[in-house]
Amino acid sequence: MPAWADAVLVPLISILLAALISAGVILAIGENPITAFMAMVDGALMKSTGWGYTLYYATNFIFTGLAVAVAFHARLFNIGGEGQAMVGGLGVALVCLYIPFPHWSLSLIFTIAAAGLFGAAWALIPAYLQAKRGSHIVITTIMFNFIAAALLNYVLVNMLKPAGAMEPATAAFPATTHLPTFFDMFASDGNPLFRGSPANVSFFIAVAACVLVWLLIWRTKLGYEIRAFGQSETAAEYAGISPVKITVVAMLISGALAGLMALNTTQGEAERLVLNASEGAGFIGIAVALMGRSHPVGVFLAALLFGFLYQGGAELAFWANIPRELVDVIQALVILFTGALDNMVRMPLEKAFLYFRKEAR
Amino acid sequence: MDFNTVIQVLDSTIRLSTPLLLACLAGLFSERSGIVDIGLEGKMLIAAFFSAAVAYMTGSVWLGLLAGIAASMALSGLHGLASIVFHGNQLISGVALNFLASGLTVLIAQDWFSQGGRTPSLIGKGRFEEITLPFADALRDVPFLGPIYADLISGHSILVYVAFAMVPLTWWVLYRTRFGLRLRAVGEAPEAVDTAGVSVAGLRFAAIAIAGVLCGLAGAYLATGLQAGFVREMTAGRGYIALAALIFAKWRPWYAMGACLLFGLLQAVALRFQNIDLGAFTVPVQFMDALPYILTVIILAGFVGKAIPPRAGGEPYIKER
Numbered sequence: 001m002p003a004w005a006d007a008v009l010v011p012l013i014s015i016l017l018a019a020l021i022s023a024g025v026i027l028a029i030g031e032n033p034i035t036a037f038m039a040m041v042d043g044a045l046m047k048s049t050g051w052g053y054t055l056y057y058a059t060n061f062i063f064t065g066l067a068v069a070v071a072f073h074a075r076l077f078n079i080g081g082e083g084q085a086m087v088g089g090l091g092v093a094l095v096c097l098y099i100p101f102p103h104w105s106l107s108l109i110f111t112i113a114a115a116g117l118f119g120a121a122w123a124l125i126p127a128y129l130q131a132k133r134g135s136h137i138v139i140t141t142i143m144f145n146f147i148a149a150a151l152l153n154y155v156l157v158n159m160l161k162p163a164g165a166m167e168p169a170t171a172a173f174p175a176t177t178h179l180p181t182f183f184d185m186f187a188s189d190g191n192p193l194f195r196g197s198p199a200n201v202s203f204f205i206a207v208a209a210c211v212l213v214w215l216l217i218w219r220t221k222l223g224y225e226i227r228a229f230g231q232s233e234t235a236a237e238y239a240g241i242s243p244v245k246i247t248v249v250a251m252l253i254s255g256a257l258a259g260l261m262a263l264n265t266t267q268g269e270a271e272r273l274v275l276n277a278s279e280g281a282g283f284i285g286i287a288v289a290l291m292g293r294s295h296p297v298g299v300f301l302a303a304l305l306f307g308f309l310y311q312g313g314a315e316l317a318f319w320a321n322i323p324r325e326l327v328d329v330i331q332a333l334v335i336l337f338t339g340a341l342d343n344m345v346r347m348p349l350e351k352a353f354l355y356f357r358k359e360a361r
Numbered sequence: 362m363d364f365n366t367v368i369q370v371l372d373s374t375i376r377l378s379t380p381l382l383l384a385c386l387a388g389l390f391s392e393r394s395g396i397v398d399i400g401l402e403g404k405m406l407i408a409a410f411f412s413a414a415v416a417y418m419t420g421s422v423w424l425g426l427l428a429g430i431a432a433s434m435a436l437s438g439l440h441g442l443a444s445i446v447f448h449g450n451q452l453i454s455g456v457a458l459n460f461l462a463s464g465l466t467v468l469i470a471q472d473w474f475s476q477g478g479r480t481p482s483l484i485g486k487g488r489f490e491e492i493t494l495p496f497a498d499a500l501r502d503v504p505f506l507g508p509i510y511a512d513l514i515s516g517h518s519i520l521v522y523v524a525f526a527m528v529p530l531t532w533w534v535l536y537r538t539r540f541g542l543r544l545r546a547v548g549e550a551p552e553a554v555d556t557a558g559v560s561v562a563g564l565r566f567a568a569i570a571i572a573g574v575l576c577g578l579a580g581a582y583l584a585t586g587l588q589a590g591f592v593r594e595m596t597a598g599r600g601y602i603a604l605a606a607l608i609f610a611k612w613r614p615w616y617a618m619g620a621c622l623l624f625g626l627l628q629a630v631a632l633r634f635q636n637i638d639l640g641a642f643t644v645p646v647q648f649m650d651a652l653p654y655i656l657t658v659i660i661l662a663g664f665v666g667k668a669i670p671p672r673a674g675g676e677p678y679i680k681e682r
Contacts, residue, residue, distance in 0.1 A: 321471070
């Protein structure tokens with residue numbers, strides 16, 4: 001089978017299958033899949049506000065998708081993006097609350113560093129345990145998700161919650177740390193683009209992260225080592241690449257990327273740290289990375305698609321008797337078909353290509 | 362803390378351990394056959410929903426239980442299709458099943474009952490009733506042993522006793538039957554089992570079918586025994602705690618019971634006491650919540666004995682040609 005078919009045709013058919021079954025699910029609960037789809041398009045793509053939400057969600061998914069993708073290249077399955085994003089949010093909150101900034105641009109430099117460092121730190125122990133003690137990283141990162149949730153709960157309730165407040169959340173960040181939204185940047189008096197939507201400047205940081213990850217993976221020595229390690233651990237070790245170093249470094253980068261998501265949710269949108277700030281985006285990163293085949297361009301496109309699904313799903317909940325959990329089902333089907341049942345598509349396709357090649361001769 | 366409080370906490374430990382234990386044994390069968398199962402959570406969740414929904418609609422908790430088991434086994438079948446038939450990634454398949462269950466349950470619940478993703482409350486025959494063991498009331502007044510028998514051992518629903526009976530049964534099946542020997546072998550060296558002329562796929566499908574039944578029981582207990590009806594995300598991470606308990610127990614049945622009782626005790630204590638004041642310092646409730654996971658990481662790190670999973674776990678078996 002030619003390489004292009006494996007890279008494009010297999011995921012495309014997988015997604016089509018997922019879409020077909022999703023349509024079946026919508027039919028089964030007595031709604032029309034075509035009108036449902038049109039409503040999603042209408043709500044997510046036909047107005048600038050819809051785009052503002054779509055891009056806001058997409059920003060989250062780019063970060064978490066890249067996080068999973070970098071780990072995938074080293075054949076590590078980082079399922080802990082959720083926890084790393086939560087802890088990254090803690091870093092952002094501490095910086096925003098306790099350092100007085102004259103301007104948001106200065107605060108952004110510090111929050112990028114804090115989100116990345118905190119996220120990476122949360123990935124360090126699972127990475128070290130995988131590299132040195134052979135503890136399976138999938139299990140340890142799952143455990144660290146729960147530990148992060150408990151930690152965040154404790155910190156918010158017992159330390160950062162303003163006195164007298166009921167809700168477990170920090171005080172609002174000072175105004176000088178508020179990131180400009182797309183409305184601030186692109187709207188003019190006559191043309192109120194992106195009004196009321198949360199997309200903000202961190203979208204551009206996400207795009208920059210895509211470029212940087214592409215450079216890292218395909219244009220640096222470290223990236224080469226990560227890919228070599230992912231292809232074959234024994235061969236990489238024979239070539240003098242340290243498995244411990246690559247495991248730890250790949251996971252640190254992955255954790256930092258997941259942590260950066262907090263720029264968008266915590267600093268960009270909520271402007272304070274709330275419980276469950278990660279909004280499940282850590283898990284969607286898995287679907288995004290699988291669909292994007294761990295390539296930054298693919299991750300970007302898949303993140304856009306999931307941003308659309310998320311925003312469209314929210315619109316659906318307003319518009320019809322379809323709860324937004326439909327998005328969870330679609331997401332599950334995408335993960336299932338592109339990640340676990342990919343051979344179901346690949347095997348017959350391989351046979352078909354083989355057959356046509358014989359015919360051509 | 363008086364004797365009565367101890368009894369109450371231990372009683373709630375048994376209730377909270379039951380779903381953990383059933384799910385943990387499900388994971389044990391699956392992983393011992395070489396199929397890693399992250400989808401315990403999803404299977405429990407979908408079983409919880411279908412058992413509550415069918416119990417509500419038919420008024421019979423037993424039909425509900427069957428529906429729950431069927432739903433859980435359907436997810437098991439999907440997992441088997443992905444990981445056994447198509448040699449797919451078992452971890453990713455498990456993650457997908459968890460999302461599928463979490464989405465589908467709310468979607469169907471909303472479609473059927475329109476109550477914000479939950480089932481109506483179950484009453485009467487729609488729930489598993491508590492069983493009073495013989496002489497429980499007569500013996501209650503016996504000092505010390507009386508309350509233990511009457512309040513701790515007696516007065517649970519049938520699924521609690523089933524769960525604890527599953528422990529020796531699992532041990533017997535795994536270590537004393539031909540099927541168990543083959544099951545353990547297929548998790549360690551599937552090529553050897555294949556050479557001996559036994560179907561690897563058949564054994565693994567049998568294992569995940571058993572896992573489906575056990576997760577179905579666990580989910581049904583949550584929705585029709587522990588609580589009266591289904592609410593969204595009602596498993597609340599129990600599938601992952603069961604996974605943790607499985608590692609904690611190093612994939613062995615009796616230790617699994619120990620681990621599940623320990624984690625159940627942690628949940629019961631956190632539920633009852635919230636923050637625990639030890640005089641010098643206070644143990645926050647969040648620490649109690651996180652403790653099962655922290656303990657598991659420590660075990661996984663190999664600082665307290667080594668947890669070695671079945672050797673062929675997570676690897677699809679592809680026959681050589």
